[in-house]
Amino acid sequence: MEKIALCLALCVYVASGAPWCPQGFVGYGNSCYYLVASRLNWFDADQFCTYLRPKEYSMHLVTVEDSAEQAFLLNEIKKDGVIRERDVWLGASQIDKKRGWRWAPTQKSLSYSYWASGEPGYGKCAYLSWWSNYKWVNTDCHSAKSFICEYNTVNGLPVSPIWPRTTTSRYRTSTSRPVRCPEGFVPFGRSCYYFVPTSLNWFDADQFCTMLVPLTYHVHLVSVESREESDFLYNHLVNDKDLRKRQFWTSGNQLNKRGTWQWARNNHVMSYTNWAPREPNGSGYCLQLWYDKHYQWDDVECDSTPKRHGFICEVESA
Ligand SMILES: [Ca+2]
Numbered sequence: 108m109e110k111i112a113l114c115l116a117l118c119v120y121v122a123s124g125a126p127w128c129p130q131g132f133v134g135y136g137n138s139c140y141y142l143v144a145s146r147l148n149w150f151d152a153d154q155f156c157t158y159l160r161p162k163e164y165s166m167h168l169v170t171v172e173d174s175a176e177q178a179f180l181l182n183e184i185k186k187d188g189v190i191r192e193r194d195v196w197l198g199a200s201q202i203d204k205k206r207g208w209r210w211a212p213t214q215k216s217l218s219y220s221y222w223a224s225g226e227p228g229y230g231k232c233a234y235l236s237w238w239s240n241y242k243w244v245n246t247d248c249h250s251a252k253s254f255i256c257e258y259n260t261v262n263g264l265p266v267s268p269i270w271p272r273t274t275t276s277r278y279r280t281s282t283s284r285p286v287r288c289p290e291g292f293v294p295f296g297r298s299c300y301y302f303v304p305t306s307l308n309w310f311d312a313d314q315f316c317t318m319l320v321p322l323t324y325h326v327h328l329v330s331v332e333s334r335e336e337s338d339f340l341y342n343h344l345v346n347d348k349d350l351r352k353r354q355f356w357t358s359g360n361q362l363n364k365r366g367t368w369q370w371a372r373n374n375h376v377m378s379y380t381n382w383a384p385r386e387p388n389g390s391g392y393c394l395q396l397w398y399d400k401h402y403q404w405d406d407v408e409c410d411s412t413p414k415r416h417g418f419i420c421e422v423e424s425a
């Protein structure tokens with residue numbers, strides 16, 4: 108009898124087309140999901156998701172792409188004794204005003220949505236609202252909520268990175284063949300850059316950079332490694348009216364060892380530097396471009412989110 112029950116369950120399971128998923132995950136459609144009851148802010152929750160599938164970096168906060176997926180998630184939430192009484196983060200955000208509301212893990216606009224009435228209102232990150240029977244509401248990305256991680260599978264295997272696959276000639280600088288960049292990125296030298304005039308702390312800004320090109324973990328805060336690169340950034344910042352009068356994060360930091368400034372990309376000690384006069388003066392562990400000093404460098408607290416701030420992401424060939 109037990110065997111028959113098991114077989115029935117399995118048969119239904121297979122017939123429904125749910126993919127194979129690792130232990131602790133639930134499968135639906137082409138995805139595996141992982142529910143986390145602990146409450147984190149939106150950036151930390153997404154980063155936790157990337158740790159769950161470390162080789163692929165393809166796991167991020169959940170994307171809800173149709174009413175059937177919404178119904179599936181609602182059912183899973185209600186099965187969980189803890190999460191069913193909590194709000195749950197979605198992967199949707201409008202952290203970058205230029206891109207508007209998007210599923211951050213796929214960078215697709217929301218083709219399906221299930222906003223509660225009067226939403227979206229103020230706030231850059233979306234969640235499934237317990238109060239609204241898991242319709243969507245948006246709020247400050249720094250509030251702490253439970254969350255669901257999701258990754259896509261093909262035949263039970265994680266989808267492999269689509270861009271950039273490896274170091275190929277795609278990036279190579281040449282006068283006849285310019286660097287190919289993902290949507291919205293600006294090319295210079297062997298790199299592509301993305302400018303975001305949104306105030307986030309250093310850690311959150313870097314996490315957001317990693318989400319800009321789906322299925323990769325190659326994009327991070329900018330590393331300013333030459334005079335030419337520094338001049339390029341300066342010219343871009345002074346000529347774009349949306350970016351003016353803001354400080355911008357770079358990947359520069361001394362988090363590893365005090366007094367040793369490094370670029371996060373490779374942890375190499377800086378050879379080129381462009382500190383503002385009398386900087387660094389010991390006011391923090393992270394490096395920003397200082398608007399008032401012609402975007403020369405300044406050391407500030409990594410956790411700070413001054414009002415007129417922004418950050419620059421860079422992806423480059425190895
Ligand atoms: Ca999804």
Ligand SMILES: [Ca+2]
Pocket residue numbers: 298329330331332336421423
């Ligand atoms: Ca660079």
